[in-house]
Amino acid sequence: MNQHRESWGSKFGFIIAAAGSAVGLGNIWKFPYITGENGGGLFVLIYLVCIAVVGIPIMMAEIVIGRSTQKSPVGAFTVLTGKKSSWKIVGWMGVFVGFIILSYYSVVAGWALNYTFMSLTNFFSGKSPEEIGSVFGLLYTSSGINIFWHAIFMLMTIGVVLGGVKGGIERWNKILMPALIVIFVILAIMSVFLSGWREAVDFVFLPHIDRLKASGVLEALGHAFFTLSLGMGAMLTYGSYLQKDTDIVKSSIWISVLDTLVALLACMVMFPIIFTYGFSPEAGPGLVFKTLPIIFSQIGTGGMFISFIFFVLLVFAALSSAVSLLEVVTSYFIDEKSWTRHKATLITGGIIFLFGIPSALSGAGTLFPQWESMYGKNFFDTFDYLASNWMLPLGGLFISIYVGWVMDPKLRQSEYLTGSAITNTWYYEAWLIFLKFVAPVSVILIILQRVGLLDIDRLLGAIF
Ligand code: TRP
Numbered sequence: 418m419n420q421h422r423e424s425w426g427s428k429f430g431f432i433i434a435a436a437g438s439a440v441g442l443g444n445i446w447k448f449p450y451i452t453g454e455n456g457g458g459l460f461v462l463i464y465l466v467c468i469a470v471v472g473i474p475i476m477m478a479e480i481v482i483g484r485s486t487q488k489s490p491v492g493a494f495t496v497l498t499g500k501k502s503s504w505k506i507v508g509w510m511g512v513f514v515g516f517i518i519l520s521y522y523s524v525v526a527g528w529a530l531n532y533t534f535m536s537l538t539n540f541f542s543g544k545s546p547e548e549i550g551s552v553f554g555l556l557y558t559s560s561g562i563n564i565f566w567h568a569i570f571m572l573m574t575i576g577v578v579l580g581g582v583k584g585g586i587e588r589w590n591k592i593l594m595p596a597l598i599v600i601f602v603i604l605a606i607m608s609v610f611l612s613g614w615r616e617a618v619d620f621v622f623l624p625h626i627d628r629l630k631a632s633g634v635l636e637a638l639g640h641a642f643f644t645l646s647l648g649m650g651a652m653l654t655y656g657s658y659l660q661k662d663t664d665i666v667k668s669s670i671w672i673s674v675l676d677t678l679v680a681l682l683a684c685m686v687m688f689p690i691i692f693t694y695g696f697s698p699e700a701g702p703g704l705v706f707k708t709l710p711i712i713f714s715q716i717g718t719g720g721m722f723i724s725f726i727f728f729v730l731l732v733f734a735a736l737s738s739a740v741s742l743l744e745v746v747t748s749y750f751i752d753e754k755s756w757t758r759h760k761a762t763l764i765t766g767g768i769i770f771l772f773g774i775p776s777a778l779s780g781a782g783t784l785f786p787q788w789e790s791m792y793g794k795n796f797f798d799t800f801d802y803l804a805s806n807w808m809l810p811l812g813g814l815f816i817s818i819y820v821g822w823v824m825d826p827k828l829r830q831s832e833y834l835t836g837s838a839i840t841n842t843w844y845y846e847a848w849l850i851f852l853k854f855v856a857p858v859s860v861i862l863i864i865l866q867r868v869g870l871l872d873i874d875r876l877l878g879a880i881f
Contacts, residue, residue: 422487423581428663430587434737435646435655435668436675437590440597441738442525443644444680445731446705449687451636453698456628457620460637461684463629467641468673471859474851475647475813476669477833478820483656484665485832489748490650493657497824504823507815511650512749514808516765518649519742520773521797523574525702526735527566527777531556532706533728539721541714546694549710553703557780567777568770570732574739575766578747579759593733594675600727601682607712608685613692620698621684631872635863639806644676648809648816651741654748664837666844705731743769776800806867814860821853 425431452460486493491508498504535541541549556562577589608614642648656665683705690708691698700707713724743766750761778784779797789795794802820829833845865871 422658424658424660426587428668430591431655431659431663432668432671433590433594434587435652436672437594437734437737438646438651438655438741439644439672439676439738440594440679440734441644442522442529442731442735443640443738444676445683445734446525446529446702448640448644448680449684450701450704451640452621452684453688453691453700453704455630455633455636456625457698458622459624459626459629460633461621461681462624463634464637464641465677467638467859468645468677470851471638471813471856472641472645472647473669473673474848474856475642475817476645476652476673477665477848478816478852479647479650479652480656480659480665480669481820481829481832482816482824483650483653484659484661484663485828487657489654489657489745489752491749492752493650493653494819504815504819507812507819508650508749510808510812510815511648511653512746514649514804514812515651515742515745516769516772517800517804517808518643519574519739519746519769521776521800522735522739522742523570523769523773524563524567524777524797526570526732526739527563528553528556528706529728529731529735530566530570531562532710533725533732535710536713536721536725536728541710541724542721544714546696546711549714550696550703550707553706556706557703558782560778560781560783563777563780564774567773570735570739571766571770571773573736574743575762577736577740578743578762578766581758589733590737593730593737597730597734598675598679598682600723600730601679601686604686604709604712604727605682608689611689611693611712613694614689616692617685617688620688620692621681631866635806635810635867638859638863639810642809642813643805644680645673646738646741648812649745650812651745653816654745655741662836664839665833666837666839666848810860810864814857817852817856817860821849821857 425434448464482493482497486496488496489508490511491505494502494504494508535552540552608617646652687705687708688698690696690712691700691704694711696708709727710724713720713727716723743762746765746769747758747761750756750765751758754761756764775784776797779788779795782789782795785796788799792799830842830845833848834842839845862871
């Protein structure tokens with residue numbers, strides 16, 4: 418089977434595809450709204466720390482496992498730890514989490530498709546900011562339209578994964594990622610001229626201790642995993658298509674820097690609009706859809722065009738991430754169950770579509786109307802919460818423990834350094850410290866806080 422295994426066309430191709438997986442709705446849709454809900458500055462700071470001390474080391478660990486075994490998660494743990502080992506559960510968990518995340522991710526991507534279509538019909542021009550904002554509510558509560566776009570997006574994802582990874586994703590990402598960054602820089606420059614810009618800079622970059630809730634710390638860590646595509650074997654799987662000449666250290670840092678850059682740019686585009694028009698930063702999941710069309714509507718004739726380009730790019734950013742999620746699920750059945758790519762993609766994609774339907778109907782409340790009163794959050798939010806705040810950090814915890822403490826040290830070191838220009842082992846030693854201690858301890862502390870065994874608020878209060 419191994420000789421059929423695909424690989425990336427170039428080192429740059431891998432970086433761009435992995436960055437394509439990382440950069441997605443997490444950066445543009447989710448990061449700004451959770452930053453808004455968690456009071457800004459301090460949350461952003463904690464998030465950056467999580468990226469640096471937990472995210473990057475775990476990304477390197479995933480790529481080390483993937484490239485050394487040339488397998489998707491379940492197969493990788495089988496190769497490393499044997500057929501009967503319980504480490505395989507980490508691989509299965511990854512497949513399961515990929516399944517869950519994609520099911521609601523596709524619904525949000527469907528919203529982006531809907532806004533692309535609305536740009537074409539020139540919906541936003543001549544409307545007031547309130548009118549533009551209220552369309553989102555209309556979309557959110559309509560069952561049929563949500564299912565329709567969710568279906569279209571799943572079909573697109575299935576289409577790309579059916580075609581295999583190399584030619585499709587790699588080629589598309591090379592065009593789309595730079596385009597996305599260019600349009601964001603343009604929008605960020607436009608935002609500088611809004612009257613709310615200073616207030617936005619203050620909100621996003623100045624730490625206001627009093628505005629952060631303790632739950633925000635777990636959310637920042639969970640989001641660091643989500644945005645870097647970590648904790649369920651997506652980077653592991655992408656790493657498995659790598660050849661030995663790639664520098665894992667450099668690539669991981671590049672991917673993470675790019676990802677963080679897009680997230681911060683997204684905030685610097687959206688928050689000036691929010692403060693200029695007196696919206697609440699706590700608008701929740703509708704934030705990007707309620708704010709950006711306002712600036713598009715005010716540009717005049719070119720606005721519709723920019724709006725269209727923006728949402729198309731958002732759809733593609735989501736697509737390149739969704740593909741990595743489906744690839745993990747699909748490659749399990751290809752590698753472990755010997756299904757053909759065709760069969761695996763169609764069946765898993767179809768089931769994920771079905772599982773996404775309750776998420777698509779969450780706003781309308783037509784399916785499971787009692788869900789929210791029973792579980793505190795609607796179907797969509799429940800699974801987003803479980804996946805990003807629990808399953809990804811737990812997956813990351815196991816991966817860091819495995820690579821830090823269990824994996825054969827010789828294999829680990831040679832895999833880490835192969836392809837790297839680094840000649841001294843200083844980086845390697847530093848990485849090991851982060852992987853062995855900093856990452857697992859952070860995850861455990863934050864989980865203890867969440868289950869009520871530790872009170873970080875009081876701890877922080879004692880320090881500051
Ligand atoms: N990182 C993507 C985003 O920010 C989402 C994503 C893709 C993901 N693959 C993943 C999240 C794997 C967790 C795990 O939108």
